[in-house]
Amino acid sequence: MQLASSGGRRLRHAALAARKLALEDGRTVTRKELSAAAREAGKALDLRPAQRAVLSELVACWGEQEWERLLVWPSNDYLMSRTGLTERAIRRILRQLVDLQLLVPKDSPNGKRYAVKDLAGQVVDAFGFDLTPVYARRGDWAVMLMEQKQLREVQKRAFDEVTICRRATEEALSTLAEHFPDVDRSEVEARLKALQARTPARSRITLPADLLDAWQLLRTEVEEVFYEAGKAGLGVLHTNNNNGSPSEPCNKGFPKKAEPVRSTEQPTEHLSPELILEACPALSDYGQPVRDLADIVSAGRYLRASLGAHESAWAEAVEEVGTVRAAIAVIYVLQLYEDDAAKNGGESRIKNPGGYFRALTRMVKSGKIDLAVELLAMRRRRMS
Numbered sequence: 001m002q003l004a005s006s007g008g009r010r011l012r013h014a015a016l017a018a019r020k021l022a023l024e025d026g027r028t029v030t031r032k033e034l035s036a037a038a039r040e041a042g043k044a045l046d047l048r049p050a051q052r053a054v055l056s057e058l059v060a061c062w063g064e065q066e067w068e069r070l071l072v073w074p075s076n077d078y079l080m081s082r083t084g085l086t087e088r089a090i091r092r093i094l095r096q097l098v099d100l101q102l103l104v105p106k107d108s109p110n111g112k113r114y115a116v117k118d119l120a121g122q123v124v125d126a127f128g129f130d131l132t133p134v135y136a137r138r139g140d141w142a143v144m145l146m147e148q149k150q151l152r153e154v155q156k157r158a159f160d161e162v163t164i165c166r167r168a169t170e171e172a173l174s175t176l177a178e179h180f181p182d183v184d185r186s187e188v189e190a191r192l193k194a195l196q197a198r199t200p201a202r203s204r205i206t207l208p209a210d211l212l213d214a215w216q217l218l219r220t221e222v223e224e225v226f227y228e229a230g231k232a233g234l235g236v237l238h239t240n241n242n243n244g245s246p247s248e249p250c251n252k253g254f255p256k257k258a259e260p261v262r263s264t265e266q267p268t269e270h271l272s273p274e275l276i277l278e279a280c281p282a283l284s285d286y287g288q289p290v291r292d293l294a295d296i297v298s299a300g301r302y303l304r305a306s307l308g309a310h311e312s313a314w315a316e317a318v319e320e321v322g323t324v325r326a327a328i329a330v331i332y333v334l335q336l337y338e339d340d341a342a343k344n345g346g347e348s349r350i351k352n353p354g355g356y357f358r359a360l361t362r363m364v365k366s367g368k369i370d371l372a373v374e375l376l377a378m379r380r381r382r383m384s
Contacts, residue, residue, distance in 0.1 A: 279335070
């Protein structure tokens, strides 16, 4: 089929570039394959919803003919009825799709879109739009999507580092105000507020290039002020509260394990350390052997910080569901987070594990979630 132009449409460089794209010899394309390529193109090029809608309707018109080019010929009236857009919007979006090298216009002598049939009534050619570039550029879409994913990962790490610096700075200032109230903090507090105002929300993909450096510098300077105020710990007097005999062992009063599990907090037999170890391999991050519930409690208290959960979240969980179940909830959420990250290429859908932990403990208290059932299901999935 010869690609023809009536000369009525303005010549575009993008259309000429897209026209050079072709399918492999003898390659037939199904509507499903073309639709998948169009979805990838929409993600890679970050098409607007209206653009995606028009492209989707064009793809839906592909009749799976065994042609060298993927030609469709829907009218503007048809596209208007399918998308709800005005004719002016349809024309503008079609021009944009051509400029993005997704479409190649194939104009008829009278400027209309229609099919050409032979004497037997079979469609042998058409005038309208050529969707070959959408499918032929599948490799481009894959590369662009991979680059976008890598950029999101870099940005995520940058935002994580900003969050760490912000929390460390706020903690240093709070400690400085508590222990050394005479130290002038006005300048660094003003810089802290300025950086907080400049820091965008995580929903934005870009982070100003100099912002991370500014946070790291502020953290270093505030911690240095605290260090100097305390004279590296040499000027801080140690309060000796040890009134016992010097011959007594140094670890007297410090239990080998966490606080004992009260009888009222004994969980069901299903919440055994063996089950938790089998269902939650993330417990290995604790780094200590886990033999009984006291070890589980110690692990939960230790791993709580890995979720980014504040100590108040732990205290609330202990009050709501008891120490044992609070520790198990920490381990369960940590395992969910790691499993989801492994399943989704290193990026978990749980954006706030600490908040998830708070919500989980409330659902455990209300009876909406049974930790024993959840752990048994998690173990079954892991074993299968």
